[in-house]
Amino acid sequence: MSSAVALTPSIVARAPKALLHDHLDGGLRPQTIVDLAAESGYDGLPTTDAVELGQWFLDSADSGSLVRYLETFSHTVAVMQTREQLVRVARECALDLAADGVVYAESRFAPEQHLAGGLSLEHVVEAVLEGFAQGQQEAAAAGTPIRVVTLLTAMRHAARSREIAELAVRYRDQGVGGFDIAGAEAGFPPTRHLDAFEYLRRENAHFTIHAGEAFGLPSIWEAIQWCGADRLGHGVRIVDDIETGADGIPVLGRLAAYVRDMRIPLEMAPSSNLQTGAAESIAAHPITLLKNLRFRVTINTDNRLMSGTSMTREMQLLVDEAGWTIEDLRWATINAMKSAFLPFDERLEIIEHVVKPGYAALGARA
């Protein structure tokens, strides 16, 4: 269906956005990294010029390998080790997302990576929550209100997932919405962390799992059928279970059918997938096929710094290179809100009072 609305960058910029998959340590402003490195005496940066540093992250993350992509995080994590640093980074994250038109965001990070300065896991979480509270207050005062929820990530190569899951449950009424595992996927299947996932299910808590990014269907299958993930981080390789029949009609295998039937949300991040080699181009990115097949697709940034991106940019790329309409953007935004780790009534409130009126004002058909 073609849309009546011509999607210029200014319209996409104004559209309300919901973001489920954004890493706090993958979204720092280059200037902030430079400042924090100077203040703390971290001398490992490849350059102290903010513009060059932004470009360095982009180039280094563009390797075609998830493992090399992840190496760039050593610099951001290095300058997120004190309470002040964490507050600043979280505050700026909320402000940057709000300025990008994001009205609801889930921001994730791994508390276990922020202990080198002597903070406890609890102190780390509290500093990030404080930064998000400040950022949300300032964004509201500036007329761009945003709701930010924090997800706690455990690193899949490490062995602290049960502890981090307990931390997520402990802070669930103070702004933590759920749990995630991230890091190198090959060799670290989600079932390594079954104990954490079983604990979370017993606690009626929410979690998502990075799966089907650098590794294929077995990882997605384990994440859903063994671990019980509510959502999939990326999940892009689910297309390996979809074949195009002789008549050109896509045929879903049992796992793909299950994911679609159960409305399992896919947290897809097109630019990130190009960098890690999980997809070849925006035009050919599986997100458009999956949208057309009505999977519960959502659009995400993953790491704004490493991909030099924003929600506006990801959406505009899909419009320009894969033919997405404003109705498609509205649909993906409502999908994200329906899939948010937020109580049902609060999700509805944002859908009915923010997302739908926002898209209607831009001329989108309901």
Ligand SMILES: O=c1[nH]cnc2c1ncn2[C@@H]1O[C@H](CO)[C@@H](O)[C@H]1O
């Ligand atoms: O796309 C991704 N796939 C897997 N792991 C990731 C991705 N992006 C970031 N991280 C990992 O998650 C940690 C906590 O935020 C980051 O430090 C990074 O190692």
Ligand SMILES: [Zn+2]
């Ligand atoms: Zn991610």
